[in-house]
Amino acid sequence: MKIEIWSDIMCPFCYIGKRRLETALETFEEKNSVEITWKSFQLDPEMKTEPGKSINQYLAERKGWTIDYAREMNAHVTQMAEEAGLHYDFDRAVVANSFDAHRLIQLAKKHGKGDLAEERLFKAYFTEGKNIADTGTLVACGKEIGLDAGETEAMLRSDAFSEEVKNDIAEAVRLGIRGVPFFVFDRKFAVSGAQPEDVFRQALQKAIEANV
Numbered sequence: 001m002k003i004e005i006w007s008d009i010m011c012p013f014c015y016i017g018k019r020r021l022e023t024a025l026e027t028f029e030e031k032n033s034v035e036i037t038w039k040s041f042q043l044d045p046e047m048k049t050e051p052g053k054s055i056n057q058y059l060a061e062r063k064g065w066t067i068d069y070a071r072e073m074n075a076h077v078t079q080m081a082e083e084a085g086l087h088y089d090f091d092r093a094v095v096a097n098s099f100d101a102h103r104l105i106q107l108a109k110k111h112g113k114g115d116l117a118e119e120r121l122f123k124a125y126f127t128e129g130k131n132i133a134d135t136g137t138l139v140a141c142g143k144e145i146g147l148d149a150g151e152t153e154a155m156l157r158s159d160a161f162s163e164e165v166k167n168d169i170a171e172a173v174r175l176g177i178r179g180v181p182f183f184v185f186d187r188k189f190a191v192s193g194a195q196p197e198d199v200f201r202q203a204l205q206k207a208i209e210a211n212v
Contacts, residue, residue: 001030001207006039006172006182007118009098009132010047012077012088015122017181017194019084024200030208038114040102040168041180047097049133055093080194081126092129099165101132104142106161107152116145186211 003021007014025031044062056070065073074090081088101121108117120141124130130137135156142152155161172182183191183200185207191199 001033001186001204001211002035002037004037004039004184004187006041006168006177006180006184008041008043008180009101009118009121009125010096011041011043011180012074012081012126013194014181015086015126016077016081016084017183018118018122019086020194020197021183021200023084024197024204028201028204030204034204036115038105038109038118039172040105040165041172041177041182042098042102042169043180045097045099045169047095049094049096049131051094051096051131053095055090055095058095086126088126089129090126093125094129094131094133096125096131096133098132099162100135100138100156102165102168103155103161104138104152106164107155108142108145108147111147113145113147117142117147120145 005018005021007018025034028034047058050058056067056074059065059070059073060067063070074088078088078090105114105117105121108114121132124137124141125132130141132138135153138156139149139152143149175184179192181192181194183203185191185203188210189203189206191203
């Protein structure tokens, strides 16, 4: 079974959805036959990297919210994350464009480390307050998951894997995907959003039965 996941590093529900799917897979009898492929998506392609701006301020400006409402929403998402075993620290989150982080994931996929890259970057952004648009940060994250630092830095200083990122985003448009996370099971069934573990279990079982 192949599961394709469209996701953005700066999407809090994507990290939660990842963890809920993983929890569902723990008790899935056919888990060893599941292949997960991460696909690039950008919630805000025009986002400017502004390390001095708080994520609450960014959300308030982009969505027309008050700062207090943005803070309240992030507190709610933080609680959701805690229930999934994740620790979010929005006070430290750096407003940063995710395009280069997606290029790093594409490089990692080439080396069979796409899932490791996704996990490392989610943690860097949501927990550690790292700037995921910074070359040094991305090289360090890549090195931690076993990528060659020289290869990663050379990639980031070129336009390598830009087309792969754009192609994933274009494919999402063709499939009618407007938000992430979006999980596609064998191109037959889809789950949209960070659904409860039981929803993922049902989708996994449905996909297996369809292949019998």
